[in-house]
Amino acid sequence: MANKSMDEETKNNLEKELYLFNTGEHFDSYLTMGCKKDSYKGKDGFRFTVWAPNAKSVGLTGEFSDWHMGIEMERIGETGCWTVFNEQAIEGQCYKYRIEQSDGTVKLKIDPYAFEFEVRPNDASIVKNLPEKKWRDGLWTASKKRFSIYERPLNIYEVHLSSWKHHEDDSWYTIPELQQELIPYVKKMGYTHIEFMPLMEHPLDASWGYQLTGYYAVSSKFGTMEEFQNFVEAAHLANIGVLMDWVPGHFNRNDYGMVYFDGTPQFEYKDKDKAENNRWGTMNFDLGKDQVQSFLISNALYWIEQFHLDGLRVDAVSSMLYLDYDIGEWKPNEDGSNHNKVGVKFIQKLNEKVFERHPDTLMIAEESTAWSKVTKPVYMGGLGFNYKWNMGWMNDTLKFFEMNPSSRKHHFNLITFSFMYAFNENFILPFSxxxxxxxxxxxxxxxxxxxxxxxxxxxxxxxxxxxxxxxxxxxxxxxxxxFLEWRIHEGLEWESLADEMNxxxxxxxxxxxxxxxxxxxxxxxxxxxxxxxxxxxxxxxxxxxxxxxxxxxxxxxxxxxxxxxxxxxxxxxxxxxxxxxxxxxxxxxxxxxxxxxxxxxxxxxxxxxxxxxxxxxxxxxxxxxxxxxxxxxxxxxxxxx
Structure with missing residues (x-):
């Protein structure tokens, strides 16, 4: 059974939260949006809240309604959001939103704020509440506050979870199995941090996790929220930090996801040329839209706070900085420049808000151009990251080493040039x-x-x-x-260690x-x-x-x-x-x-x-x-x- 109308107190509380969401200032929006355990008029159940400002109507459907016609959701004033309380919903059940778009088309859409999804090829969101974990990594978090990361060793081991190691039947390791093997390996090898390629929900392995559908969910192919929280805790107890790649620039365009969610450009730019990312076959977030800022900045803080991650490596920063970055047709600014001004402001706001709460966090930019002041504070005109991958050093160094040694003396500048700019930014040297x-x-x-x-x-x-x-x-x-290059569908060649040279x-x-x-x-x-x-x-x-x-x-x-x-x-x-x-x-x-x-x-x-x-x-x-x-x-x- 669903309550189709709210009492005044519930409505007023939601409207206050959604006011912040709509002004781009709700940085814990995942505590309001999506599926949340709730009690209403003496009944226990879940409240479902979704942003779909231009939908004609929105319904909730799922296992609790036998996937019949959607349970009608109530529009919350002028907030652009819809909500309903359902006492029949229980944790573990699947659901979607039934969106009636402005032209009358009806589509079933996932919950952008869902904490869990079905294992593919199924794609429904799953009713799940935030776990209430009692963390045991206080010594680790305290040590981060005492010693600046700039003056500490930082040596990162980058990992793709499902191809690090496979079982004999070619199945990959689960998160608990990785906890038992990966953490001791990293500790023995002397690395200081593990960096995972994206672990959020994504439908296509070939994207390596960089084309996301569920920003708030650990991918069901990898495991559960609780398992990943336990992994991070175990790493911290072993004095190993954990980082993860994060993709705020673009999102997966599968029809059941966020793309044209209410039938209009909602999460993406209104301008089609800006919205469609032709390089990756994805959609670019409208980074100037207040609700998108609430969604993304909340997401960054969600992974840092709910999973105790030590930082995020922000993917494809260049694509957010430039209007003409791999999109085909583009329109310059009035002054003729190609800088994406709303993208720059979003990045600065993101970093300011993260560091306000967590000054000891790593915010690492994968930025491949010569944009200046990437790792300078916003008040100094910078983007506000505290680290940047040194792609120039990596490209020059590999080019030099791939040469026949007899030719290297003629190209010695490839090795020495990096010392000319080594201190322009706070750099990480990546062989990724x-x-x-x-x-x-x-x-x-x-x-x-x-x-x-x-x-x-x-x-x-x-x-x-x-x-x-x-x-x-x-x-x-x-x-x-x-010897063989990385192959996403196979485990690493650990058998190579039988060879003396390896x-x-x-x-x-x-x-x-x-x-x-x-x-x-x-x-x-x-x-x-x-x-x-x-x-x-x-x-x-x-x-x-x-x-x-x-x-x-x-x-x-x-x-x-x-x-x-x-x-x-x-x-x-x-x-x-x-x-x-x-x-x-x-x-x-x-x-x-x-x-x-x-x-x-x-x-x-x-x-x-x-x-x-x-x-x-x-x-x-x-x-x-x-x-x-x-x-x-x-x-x-x-x-x-």
Missing amino acids: HDEVVHGKKSLMHKMPGDRYNQFASLRTLEAYMMVHPGKKLNFMGNDYGQ AKHLHFMESLNMLYKKEHALWEIDHQTQGIQILDADNATETILSFIRKGKKTRDFVIVICNFVPNERKGYKIGVPFEGTYEECLNTEMHEYGGVWTKLQGPFKTIKETTHQQDYTIELIVPAMSVLILRPKRIFGVPKN
Whole structure:
């Protein structure tokens, strides 16, 4: 049975909530909209509330009504929303909204605010209330408040949930199974965070989760809300952060979803050229519409607050910044510019609202253009993110490493150019899923030469990323040198670890990650020019790059020597800042990692000779195709700081 008319108190309360929703200021709108457990006139049931401003009528239909004609919903004044209380609805039942559009067409639509959906190919929303979890991760959340993420190690392991590992019958791991295996693996390997590709409801695997239908639901193909909450809690108890990719720019255009929800442009732009995203076959959100802002900003906060996520990596930011970003026909602004002004304002508002509540959250932009001040605060004219993927560094670096080593000296600027802009933004250096799919080859397969030289190059590549200014991200499979590129319908090639070279590379990555966490110089002042001192960036002939990475304390520094060609350099002199003794803490060519060196060099004693503008010099052998990292063992004349 449904109550078709509200009492005045219920109506007034809803109208207050919906006023905020309609002004773009309701950032907990999921507590009002959608399906919510409620009591009304002494009866227990669920209240259903939906935004459909231009519908002629809206009905509720589902298992509780045997999918017969829709239970009539009441229009709530001039709010554009409709509501009904149903005492027959129980948790776990399926439902949809029956929308009579302005032209009389009737369509069954999902609930945009649903917390759960049927397992595909079925697509109905499911009656579900927010779980009331008692969280046990207080120490983790407290530690985030005490220590700034900018001055902490950040080394992210990017994961696609259903293709990380498969069972023998080719079924993927459930969230509880991942909790038992993925978290210990990430901890053992020395990563600081897991980043999931989108886990929200989406109908097509080929979209990798980036074409969403249910923004408030964990995809039913992956598991339940409770299971994902438990996963995040378990990760935090293991001192592992959890991030997730989030897609506020565009949404899936399947007819049962949000597309032309009430028969008119509702969630999407009114202008068809702006609304239709031809690149991805999706619909672009009208980011200037107040109700859309309430929907999306509430959604970001929902994942942060209800799941204790440590941050969101915001997908395709460029598509929200530009009017002409892959849409075909477009109209410039009155001043002739191509900036999407409402998109810019939405992004700024999103970041301001998130950081107002959660200043220790990571808001990471995947932004592929030269837009300035992406990671500067809004009050400084920035977009307000605190991190940005460094796509320029990634493209130049991979282009350089894919070359025949003999050609690299002619293109040395591909490696050195990034130091010109490394501190313009707070950067994350990404080797993500996008670089190992669609015929691009795996990281290991990109490397030239025979198998030995491929692994030597891969170790050099990974070590170079670790010593370069900026936080780190690596996609699953990179860490043991998977040869085949990523395939979404299959698990990773874990069987490759039976091969000695793959097993040694995994050991190398574990050692490298642990070294990164140990050496303050590699992350403590990552985003300040004082964090690096270039020694020699002009040695294109030998194709060697050298620099010093520094921490806050003068004694916290490491010397880095990168040799990008398979030629050993004997008697190589490197300048160091202080007299004393230095030792190797990494040689990527060690036998235990797959190289040919059986023992480390050193310790090295300085000689009083000026090299690389430094007062002291040490002499050593630089192995072929390698990265060496040296640290002070006992040094003199260090000023106190």
